[in-house]
Amino acid sequence: MTELLIADATTDTPSTREAGGANRAPAVVLENLGKRFGDGAPVLDNVNATVGQGEFVALLGASGCGKSTLLNIISGLDVPSAGALEVPEDGAAFMFQDSALFPWLSARGNVELALKLRGVGRAERRIRAAELLELVNLSHSVAKRPHELSGGMRQRVALARALAQDKPLLLMDEPFAALDAITRDLLHNELERVWKETGRTIIFVTHNVREAVRLGQRVLLLSSRPGKVVAQWNVSDEHRTDAGAAGELTADITARLRQEIRKHA
């Protein structure tokens, strides 16, 4: 059992501060963050977490616990009602469950558009888009439009487009939730490779414990109503190489997640 207990998530405890990786400079710091829409009950309350530069963190929680709200706040699309946050000055790129590609543009056109919005010149755009599509294993389909691509291929284009924004932080909101299990496994391998090659900081939201353990160096569990970080686990090399150890960790996290869900059932 490797759960790092957060005894009092209402304060910025040493466990939450250090878990970003004692050797890493922080990329994202959330301090006593709260969010309430209008005069409704708080959706997030006293969220404390630190994500280190280059770290891959999986954010897990029951449906409706505020995961997307938290990503929206980190990305700057929404503002917190309480607390403070530090995010990279250069901002974040976002990737969603729906690839949200422009249907009239090819894979290359979609990626080039993101480069154009950054002011990259025409010749360089072509080269850079080709590199990014190669990075996500889509060199053979650059001229295809979204309707000619499978769901997995569309998500690869969306990943290339997110990388084209050249932001140090990548926020991923259940990007593979709509894919079949085999395609999802393939994309897990590819995302891991892309993360290692690009050194991005990634916060990856999912409902899927197995996916969180497969991808995250650290898994954070958000409680429901209100959402706050109630537990976290480090995923070690042993979990990556030993299916038994990964299975045990997955079972531990699942039990803890069920506990959270039962509280509000």
Ligand SMILES: Nc1ncnc2c1ncn2[C@@H]1O[C@H](COP(=O)(O)OP(=O)(O)OP(=O)(O)O)[C@@H](O)[C@H]1O
């Ligand atoms: N703009 C908004 N106005 C009012 N309430 C909102 C708004 N956005 C989100 N909420 C509420 O905040 C809560 C958390 O929503 P959020 O989408 O962040 O949860 P989630 O954990 O991402 O859910 P899921 O896993 O189902 O996608 C929900 O009760 C939702 O109805």
